[in-house]
Every structure is written in structure tokens, then in C-alpha cells.
Amino acid sequence: MNTTMLPLNPIDWDSLDATGRAAVLRRPTAAVAVEVRTAVERVIAQVRADGDVALRALTRRFDGVELGAFAVGEDEFAAAERAVDDGLKRAMREARERIVAWHRAGMPREFEIETAPGVRCGRLLRPIARVGLYVPAGSAPLPSTALMLAVPAKLAGCRELVLCTPPRADGRADPAVLVAARLCGVDRVLKLGGAQAIAAMAYGTESVPRCDKLFGPGNAYVTAAKQLVAQDPDGAAIDMPAGPSEVLVIADAGADPDFVAADLLSQAEHGPDSQVILVSDSDQLLAAVLDALPRQLSTLPRADIARRALEHARLVKVARLEDAFALSNAYAPEHLILALREPRNWLDQVEAAGSVFLGDYAPEALGDYCSGTNHVLPTGGAARAYSGVSVASFQTAISVQEVGAEGLRAIGPCAATLARAEALAAHERAVTLRIGRIGGAA
Numbered sequence: 240m241n242t243t244m245l246p247l248n249p250i251d252w253d254s255l256d257a258t259g260r261a262a263v264l265r266r267p268t269a270a271v272a273v274e275v276r277t278a279v280e281r282v283i284a285q286v287r288a289d290g291d292v293a294l295r296a297l298t299r300r301f302d303g304v305e306l307g308a309f310a311v312g313e314d315e316f317a318a319a320e321r322a323v324d325d326g327l328k329r330a331m332r333e334a335r336e337r338i339v340a341w342h343r344a345g346m347p348r349e350f351e352i353e354t355a356p357g358v359r360c361g362r363l364l365r366p367i368a369r370v371g372l373y374v375p376a377g378s379a380p381l382p383s384t385a386l387m388l389a390v391p392a393k394l395a396g397c398r399e400l401v402l403c404t405p406p407r408a409d410g411r412a413d414p415a416v417l418v419a420a421r422l423c424g425v426d427r428v429l430k431l432g433g434a435q436a437i438a439a440m441a442y443g444t445e446s447v448p449r450c451d452k453l454f455g456p457g458n459a460y461v462t463a464a465k466q467l468v469a470q471d472p473d474g475a476a477i478d479m480p481a482g483p484s485e486v487l488v489i490a491d492a493g494a495d496p497d498f499v500a501a502d503l504l505s506q507a508e509h510g511p512d513s514q515v516i517l518v519s520d521s522d523q524l525l526a527a528v529l530d531a532l533p534r535q536l537s538t539l540p541r542a543d544i545a546r547r548a549l550e551h552a553r554l555v556k557v558a559r560l561e562d563a564f565a566l567s568n569a570y571a572p573e574h575l576i577l578a579l580r581e582p583r584n585w586l587d588q589v590e591a592a593g594s595v596f597l598g599d600y601a602p603e604a605l606g607d608y609c610s611g612t613n614h615v616l617p618t619g620g621a622a623r624a625y626s627g628v629s630v631a632s633f634q635t636a637i638s639v640q641e642v643g644a645e646g647l648r649a650i651g652p653c654a655a656t657l658a659r660a661e662a663l664a665a666h667e668r669a670v671t672l673r674i675g676r677i678g679g680a681a
């Protein structure tokens with residue numbers, strides 16, 4: 240067995256007490272580092288005070304490029320169309336179709352019911368007017384993220400889709416991101432990255448429209464900026480708290496160790512802070528995955544990044560698969576892969592996860608790109624209380640009630656009693672006054 244390259248040893252879950260188990264499941268990146276927060280606060284203040292002038296200076300400093308205009312113009316879109324090959328364009332269109340299909344099927348609906356005779360209560364849906372989508376570029380531009388954000392925004396009926404993505408050193412945006420943005424009907428693409436992009440979309444500048452809600456993943460600075468603008472009543476709402484990407488694989492003795500290793504590595508290559516956990520009830524499977532990892536790792540272009548992520552990966556041996564689910568629910572992974580013989584039978588046991596992948600032939604990579612589900616998912620344990628991005632994320636729900644005299648007579652006494660119990664006399668009067676007018680008992 241070749242484990243010399245990786246400092247990974249399977250951990251025996253049964254031998255750990257509660258403290259030991261909590262330590263295994265603890266994510267290393269808990270709080271926003273003070274330096275990051277301070278730097279981001281400064282960027283936000285600068286953008287609010289100086290608008291485009293600040294954006295130009297910050298882009299020069301952080302992206303090393305002098306931009307005349309931030310907005311991508313028609314020439315650049317046309318050049319991007321020429322630069323992206325047909326195969327990739329076809330794949331984007333194909334992916335888009337399935338992403339549309341899945342998100343459309345899951346759209347919230349309006350409804351109205353009669354809760355008492357003469358009392359009609361309903362729900363209206365309204366699109367969030369202007370949304371800001373952030374598509375990271377960093378070490379790997381992610382055109383797929385443009386699809387994952389713009390498709391549900393369009394289905395929700397948002398009036399304006401603004402997309403920010405960092406400029407490259409040559410002052411252009413990544414062409415594939417531009418093609419994806421156009422394919423999905425994004426109205427405006429701005430070449431802005433980092434905290435300055437978030438600040439610009441949250442507060443608006445001369446060339447960036449102020450957005451109501453901001454979406455998308457990003458590095459520590461982007462994440463900190465999103466948190467800060469979300470706390471400010473003058474800022475913008477955000478999709479969810481975001482952290483480094485993560486996968487938890489539950490594999491049984493029948494799983495294919497090469498497949499499992501490939502899935503762990505596909506998460507690890509995202510960044511050195513990616514979280515990778517494998518849980519199994521089989522010593523043989525764990526050993527075989529440990530054997531496969533360094534072999535596959537050595538052939539990856541991003542091996543260095545993946546190796547650093549694997550340094551804090553966890554391999555856990557459990558006595559029973561039930562324990563694996565208890566562990567997974569406590570961790571609440573962004574992605575949960577069930578490399579099990581009858582994966583569907585275990586689905587009831589899943590209580591907290593962003594997205595679940597069933598069986599040996601459902602690698603996370605399919606969900607990342609084109610099965611149809613969204614890849615902007617809750618990380619850092621947020622899956623306990625948050626869901627992935629969907630059409631609902633781009634809408635608000637407005638409740639509405641219509642009550643006639645008959646309805647007031649039917650439910651007014653109930654309200655009056657509750658108002659008396661709360662000693663809120665004006666509430667009570669708002670009901671009894673009307674009942675008195677129409678004749679009825681309060």
C-alpha cells in the first residue's frame with residue numbers, strides 16, 4: 240500500500256469520545272480572520288466614498304490592471320463568442336437545458352385557500368428586482384457558476400441580472416464566463432472582483448447599479464464582504480453564508496476505490512482549504528482508497544492544491560453504516576456522496592446536506608456542471624438550516640388575505656380573545672368596532 244505521500248490514517252470512530260468526535264468534524268476555518276475583515280471594511284468604505292474612482296484604484300492594486308470601463312462591451316462579447324470553441328458552447332447549452340428543467344420543476348407556486356367561510360388567504364410571488372451575481376475567476380474561472388446563478392434568476396423573473404467577475408491581467412473577462420452569461424440572459428457584466436465587486440453591487444457606483452441581493456461563491460474576501468454588506472441595512476441581502484467547498488463520501492465494501500478517490504480529489508483540487516471526508520464501514524475500502532489517492536494525485540495538474548487540501552482530509556472507519564449517517568448529519572456537508580449498494584434505501588437517514596449523490600455513477604462533478612441541480616450550496620455546516628440556491632432564492636413571497644363581513648364574523652371573536660390576552664386594546668377594538676358595525680357577537 241502506498242500511503243507515503245499522504246499523512247492520512249483512518250480514524251476509528253468507535254474509539255473516540257464525544258470531544259474526539261467533535262474534533263474530527265470541526266472545520267478549520269471557523270471565523271473570518273481579523274486581518275481579512277479589516278481589509279474588507281476598508282475596501283467597502285473606499286467604494287462607498289469614491290465610487291468608480293475607488294474601483295479603478297482597487298482593481299489596479301488587486302488585479303494588476305488599469306481598466307477604462309468596467310462594463311463588458313459588445314466587442315468583448317463578440318470576441319468571447321469567437322474564442323470559445325463549439326464543443327464548449329454546446330456543452331453549456333446542454334447543461335443549461337437540464338438546469339432550467341430542474342429549477343423550473345422546483346419553482347415555488349402561488350396559492351390561495353379559504354381558511355374560514357369568507358376568509359381567503361393566499362401567497363403571491365414577486366421576483367427580486369435587481370440581483371448581483373458573483374462569478375469567481377481566481378485560479379480557475381468558473382463559467383458553470385454563471386449558469387447556476389443566472390438560470391434560476393431568469394426563471395424567477397428578476398428584472399435585471401448584474402454579473403461581476405474579476406478581470407484577467409490583459410483587462411478582459413474570461414471568455415467562457417461571458418458566453419455563459421450571454422447564454423442565460425445576463426443584462427450586464429462588469430469586470431470587478433473581490434470585496435470591491437461586492438461593495439459596488441451592494442451600494443452602487445457610477446457604473447455599477449445597486450443590487451437588492453447578492454449571490455455566488457468567492458474567496459475569503461468576497462465572503463467577508465458579503466457578510467458585512469448583509470449586516471448593513473443600507474447594504475444588500477445575500478444568498479447564504481459561504482465557506483470553502485466540501486464533500487463527504489459514505490462508501491461501503493462494494494464501492495469502487497478509484498471512483499471514491501477521484502471524487503475526493505475533485506473536491507480537493509478546488510482549493511487548499513477544501514474539506515474532504517471519507518467514511519466507511521470497510522477497512523479494505525479505506526485502504527484501497529488510500530492506495531489510489533497518491534496514484535491519481537500524481538497525474539493532476541492541480542496536484543499541489545489537492546495535496547494541501549488532503550493534508551487536512553479525514554478518513555473515518557465506522558462499525559455500522561448507521562454511524563456514518565449520524566456523523567454526516569452532525570457535519571452537514573455541502574455535498575454528500577452515497578457510494579453504497581442500495582443508496583436510495585439510505586436516503587431517509589439524510590437529515591442535513593446541501594446536495595446528495597446516489598450510487599457509484601453519480602460523481603459530484605455531474606452536479607457541479609450538468610445533472611440539473613444547483614452547485615451553489617450551503618457550506619460550513621450551514622446545510623443544517625440553509626438550502627442550495629434555487630428559483631425561490633430570487634423571489635419574495637407576499638401573503639395576502641381578503642375578508643368580507645361573513646369572514647369577520649367568523650374569525651373576529653378569535654382575534655379579539657387573543658388581543659385581550661395580550662392586553663392590546665387597540666387590536667381588540669379594530670375587530671370589535673367592525674363587528675359592532677355589521678352586527679354580530681365578539
Ligand code: HSO
Nearest residue numbers: 381383484607614615616
Ligand atoms: N464544487 C463546486 C462547484 C464547481 N465545481 C464549479 C466545478 N466548477 C462547489 O459546489
Ligand code: ZN
Nearest residue numbers: 505506509607
Ligand atoms: Zn466542484
